[in-house]
Amino acid sequence: MDLDFIDRLHTTRRQMKEVLAEIGFYEKDRYFVHPDTNFFLEFPSGPLAVGNEPVAVVEELRLDTGILRLLSPTDCIKDRLAAFYHWNDRQCLQQAVWVALERHVDWDEI
Structure with a gap:
């Protein structure tokens, strides 16, 4: 149930957290989750x-x-x-x- 994204722009975790928070995601362990979906986001290193x-x-x-x-x-x-x-x-x-x-x-x- 995870969606994996490789960040090719070398965005910091803090920047990623701030941008994703604008659309309702929050950090939980190494993932980003949203209360309205069972899918969660992961950003594995490239x-x-x-x-x-x-x-x-x-x-x-x-x-x-x-x-x-x-x-x-x-x-x-x-x-x-x-x-x-x-x-x-x-x-x-x-x-x-x-x-x-x-x-x-x-x-x-x-």
């Missing part, structure tokens, strides 16, 4: 990687509110499968299947 492998290509999704940079479908599946194998989390396996059914995937890379 660089962006799947396991020990740096992510070479970052996809972009253009929205009215700005650009959201994401893992490619292939890297997303690798990340979800790694979580499945590491924690035996079947929800992660289901997520990998959903992405595979909806997006083009480089199976040789996986």
Whole structure:
């Protein structure tokens, strides 16, 4: 239930806390939580990687509110499968299947 964001701008934790507080998030342990959602935010240190492998290509999704940079479908599946194998989390396996059914995937890379 967490959303991971890699801060590429080297924002301080204090700055992040102040900005997120403006939209109702507060810090709890290493996460930011909001009373109106079960999702919480995490800002792991970079660089962006799947396991020990740096992510070479970052996809972009253009929205009215700005650009959201994401893992490619292939890297997303690798990340979800790694979580499945590491924690035996079947929800992660289901997520990998959903992405595979909806997006083009480089199976040789996986």
